[in-house]
Amino acid sequence: MAEPIPLSDAPARAVLGRRPRPRWLKLLIADRRASIGLVVLVVMVLAAVLAPYVAPANPDSMAFAMLKGPSWHHLLGTDDLGRDLLSRVIYGARVSLFVGVATVASSMIVGVAMGVLAGYYGGWLDTIIMRYIDLQWAFPNFIIAVYLVAVFGAGLSNVIIAIALAFLDDFARIARGMVLTIRELAYVEAARSLGASDLRLMLRHILPNAMAPLIVQATVSVSYAILAEAGLSFLGLGVKASTPTWGLILSDGRSFITRAWWLGIFPGVAIMITVLSINFFGDYLRDLLDVRETSSSQSSGDAR
Amino acid sequence: MTSYLVKRVLAAIVVMWAVATLVFFMLRAVPGDPVQAMLFDTADAHAVAVLRHKYGLDRPVYVQYGLWLWNIGHGDFGASIYGSREPVEQIISQALPRTMSLALLAFVIAMGIAVPAGIVSAVRKNTPLDHGFTLAAFLGLSMPDFWLGIVLIIIFAAHLRWLPAIGYAPPSEGLVPWFKHLILPATAIGTAFSAILARMIRSSMLEVLSADFITVARSKGLVERSVVMKHAFRNALIPVVTVTGIAFALLMAGAVVVENVFAIKGLGRVLIQGILNRDYPVVQGAILVVSAIFVLTNLVVDVLYTFIDPRIRLR
Numbered sequence: 001m002a003e004p005i006p007l008s009d010a011p012a013r014a015v016l017g018r019r020p021r022p023r024w025l026k027l028l029i030a031d032r033r034a035s036i037g038l039v040v041l042v043v044m045v046l047a048a049v050l051a052p053y054v055a056p057a058n059p060d061s062m063a064f065a066m067l068k069g070p071s072w073h074h075l076l077g078t079d080d081l082g083r084d085l086l087s088r089v090i091y092g093a094r095v096s097l098f099v100g101v102a103t104v105a106s107s108m109i110v111g112v113a114m115g116v117l118a119g120y121y122g123g124w125l126d127t128i129i130m131r132y133i134d135l136q137w138a139f140p141n142f143i144i145a146v147y148l149v150a151v152f153g154a155g156l157s158n159v160i161i162a163i164a165l166a167f168l169d170d171f172a173r174i175a176r177g178m179v180l181t182i183r184e185l186a187y188v189e190a191a192r193s194l195g196a197s198d199l200r201l202m203l204r205h206i207l208p209n210a211m212a213p214l215i216v217q218a219t220v221s222v223s224y225a226i227l228a229e230a231g232l233s234f235l236g237l238g239v240k241a242s243t244p245t246w247g248l249i250l251s252d253g254r255s256f257i258t259r260a261w262w263l264g265i266f267p268g269v270a271i272m273i274t275v276l277s278i279n280f281f282g283d284y285l286r287d288l289l290d291v292r293e294t295s296s297s298q299s300s301g302d303a304r
Numbered sequence: 305m306t307s308y309l310v311k312r313v314l315a316a317i318v319v320m321w322a323v324a325t326l327v328f329f330m331l332r333a334v335p336g337d338p339v340q341a342m343l344f345d346t347a348d349a350h351a352v353a354v355l356r357h358k359y360g361l362d363r364p365v366y367v368q369y370g371l372w373l374w375n376i377g378h379g380d381f382g383a384s385i386y387g388s389r390e391p392v393e394q395i396i397s398q399a400l401p402r403t404m405s406l407a408l409l410a411f412v413i414a415m416g417i418a419v420p421a422g423i424v425s426a427v428r429k430n431t432p433l434d435h436g437f438t439l440a441a442f443l444g445l446s447m448p449d450f451w452l453g454i455v456l457i458i459i460f461a462a463h464l465r466w467l468p469a470i471g472y473a474p475p476s477e478g479l480v481p482w483f484k485h486l487i488l489p490a491t492a493i494g495t496a497f498s499a500i501l502a503r504m505i506r507s508s509m510l511e512v513l514s515a516d517f518i519t520v521a522r523s524k525g526l527v528e529r530s531v532v533m534k535h536a537f538r539n540a541l542i543p544v545v546t547v548t549g550i551a552f553a554l555l556m557a558g559a560v561v562v563e564n565v566f567a568i569k570g571l572g573r574v575l576i577q578g579i580l581n582r583d584y585p586v587v588q589g590a591i592l593v594v595s596a597i598f599v600l601t602n603l604v605v606d607v608l609y610t611f612i613d614p615r616i617r618l619r
Contacts, residue, residue, distance in 0.1 A: 033442075135322055139598055140557040150579040150587050151330045223446070230448050231561050235576050250451060254565070257454060258462040258469075265458070268451030276446035 027288050037280030044274055048093035055087035059244050070262055077262040079253060085262060088244040089270050095245040096274070099160055100226040104218050107164040108171050112214060115175025116202055120183060129172065136169040145228050149237045156239045163228050167221050174217055178210035212289040219282035223275040230271050246271045309607065316603045323595045324376065327588055328369055381589035386581040392589035395574055400593070402472050403570035405482070406563065407555045409490035410497070414551070417498035422505025426513060426540075427532055437502065444499030449558045453492035453565040460488060470567040489566045493558035497551055504547060508540040515539075549605035553598055560594075 021029075028034055047054050056074075057063070062081045070077045076085040118129040136144060141163075148162035182188060183206060191205050232238040233247030241248065246267045253263025285291075356362045360371060375382070381392035421441075425434045461469035467488055473481035512518065513536050521531045560572030567573070571594055578586035 135319060138319060138602060139595065140553045142557045143553075143560065143594065143598075146560060146575065146579075147327075147591055150575075150591070227448050231450060234448075234450050235561060235564055236580055237576070247448075250454065254454065257458050261458045261462070264451075264454040268448060268454065271448050271451065272443070272446050276442060279442055279446055 024288055028284060031284045031287070033280040034284030037277035037284075040273060040277040041281065044093055044277070045097060047090050048097050051090050051094055055084075055090045057084040057087045059083065059087045059091040060242075069260070076266045077260065079249075079263055080256050080260070085249075085266060088249055089246070089267055091244045092246045092249055092267065092270065093274075095156070095239060095243060096226050096229060096247075096271070099156075099163070099229040099245075100222045103160050103163040103167065103225045103229075104221045106160070107167040107221065108214065108218050110164070111168040111171025112175040112207070114168065115172035115177075116179050116207060116210075118172070119176035119179030120198070120202055120206070126176075130176070133169045133172050136166075137173070141166040141170075141224065142228050142231060145232060146235075146237065149232060154232075154237050154239070156243070159229060159232055159238050162232075163225050166228070167225065170217055170221060171214065174213050175210060178213065179206055182206045182209050213291045216282060216286050216289060216291045219278060219285055223278040223282070226271065226275055226278075308610065312603055312606055316599050319599050320592075320596060323599075324373065324592060325369075327591050328372055331584055331588060332365065376592065381592070382585035384578075384583055384586050386578075386583040386586070392585050395586060396571070396589055396593050399569055399571045399574045399590075401474070402568055403556070403559050403563070403572065405475070406486055406490055406493065406559050406568065406570060407552065409483075409486050410494035410555050410558065411551065413490055413494035414498040414501055414555075417494070418501035418505060421498070421502040423509060423532065423537060425502065425506040426509035429510065437506075441499040441503055444495045447496065449492050449496055450561045450565050452495055453489060453562050456488045456492055457565070472566075472568045472570075485566075485568075489559075489562045489568060492562050492565070493555055496558065497554050500554075501544070501547065501551070504544055505540060508543050509536055512536045512540045545605070545609060549602050552601045556594065556597060 028038070060083065062083055064074065064078045064084060068074060068078045074084050074086065076089060079085055079088070114129050114133070118126040144166035145159075145162045148165055149158060152158040152162060179202075183201075188201060188205050191201060196205065229238060229245070230247035230250070233245045234251045236251065238247055239245055249267040250264065253260065253267070257264035353362075360368055363371075379393060381396070384390050384392060384395060421437050425437045428434050457469045460467045467484055469488075471485055473485050475482045513532075518531060518536055521535045522528075526535075556571075559570060560575060563570040563572040564576055571590055574586060575590035575594065577583070578590055
């Protein structure tokens with residue numbers, strides 16, 4: 001009823017004699033940057049998940065010579081305590097990627113719920129939610145994350161909560177803007193007149209059609225969340241000092257960079273490659289889902 | 305026009321009040337007693353009670369809140385409770401020029417990169433040069449600014465020994481040392497923003513270049529340089545002006561981290577050190593001042609924009 005009728009590829013198949021490639025695959029193959037990004041991300045995730053098997057050494061083992069440059073034994077060198085940098089960077093991927101995904105997932109759930117409720121019901125609920133969102137909108141996400149860590153204190157779960165809260169407004173704004181447009185469409189009216197409940201209308205009829213820009217925003221947000229976690233950890237406001245994370249490895253190595261450049265370079269390269277790959281892939285998703293602007297202009301509220 | 309201005313100023317005041325209130329109540333909702341922290345958790349009950357009374361912490365919360373609002377309204381942010389016991393206003397007024405210098409230089413660097421890159425990308429659309437700038441913009445957006453700072457230190461301070469690695473020199477000690485201390489951190493902060501700005505200028509230029517008045521300018525035989533710079537670029541800048549608010553926000557956020565890489569005692573370092581030392585008066589003061597800068601910038605940009613685009617104030 002609400003689902004669009006899928007376009008049949010039968011005629012094309014009849015002519016070509018084989019099943020044509022789906023659109024997403026065609027676009028992905030044509031977009032070289034996105035393909036590279038996807039491959040890098042898959043490798044990163046595998047390395048993070050399989051860290052105990054992939055890493056050449058225990059990331060906390062101080063068994064090696066201190067501050068040795070890259071060599072065949074230690075591809076990325078060793079740190080001031082004689083730990084293998086490559087192993088620490090691989091283990092660091094676990095925290096960075098986990099924080100990136102966990103924060104965005106929680107931020108998206110809460111933010112979208114706020115935006116959908118505000119857009120669907122309007123009235124005082126909309127006013128209260130949007131006042132808060134506007135307040136948060138006036139400040140950069142990273143600064144809000146710093147403020148919140150100042151209140152909650154450091155530590156992994158607090159960092160996740162702080163970054164997730166800091167990113168709320170992006171999702172709420174987009175969701176609200178989409179709902180305002182969609183709820184006026186004829187099919188929603190039809191479903192309502194058939195007696196669908198508010199909850200059913202929101203979850204089954206409106207939200208699925210509002211997903212495209214939210215998915216694009218989520219991808220972009222994962223890269224910002226990874227950067228934010230690295231920044232917080234670097235400042236000493238992140239995870240516990242013993243956990244290897246990219247930001248913390250950089251922070252630990254900072255005092256030695258004049259003698260041991262690799263401590264200052266490689267963890268940052270890991271961050272950059274990851275974020276770059278996500279950005280490449282996000283750009284592809286934007287083309288695929290045909291989302292033009294995910295930020296202010298579309299979701300500013302007067303999109304009707 | 306006046307009513308629009310009044311409305312915007314009132315809204316800005318309300319935002320500041322909301323931030324102040326949130327900061328006050330959130331910091332008091334945290335577990336952990338600042339007085340205990342001041343006395344390094346070693347004090348006896350009597351000393352704690354004396355200090356609580358001295359700072360008014362034994363009064364009801366709404367009285368504390370009222371007094372606090374009254375005080376910050378008069379520029380009195382209290383004193384640091386860690387180490388020096390210096391007044392917060394003094395700490396902040398020393399830090400502010402450093403952060404401002406940094407943000408200003410970062411803005412100049414960002415514009416210096418973004419304007420030529422954006423124009424060239426638009427005029428030479430889809431050439432290898434344009435693709436190169438696109439890739440560079442992606443890279444700029446994907447680098448953590450603090451890491452770029454570390455890389456710059458490794459190259460220009462540790463290996464080439466051209467520039468100092470850390471610290472700050474006030475302009476009163478000469479502009480050259482001031483510039484030498486700030487150029488690396490400012491580049492670290494400005495790079496990511498130059499990427500955003502270059503992309504904006506590019507798409508804005510592309511839009512303007514296909515407009516009718518550009519065709520007219522070309523067909524009356526104007527030199528291409530004059531068409532691009534005088535006719536197109538000026539109009540392409542209008543949407544860019546709105547971004548300056550966001551620009552400033554981004555540069556400040558960058559400064560918070562990057563000041564800590566370069567040991568520049570600006571607002572960012574004051575804020576982070578305050579958090580690490582649980583120095584609540586300093587944290588409150590720094591948050592309020594940083595927030596006030598954002599609110600003020602947004603206000604100025606909004607007002608400026610009404611002069612550029614009269615449609616706004618008529619809405």
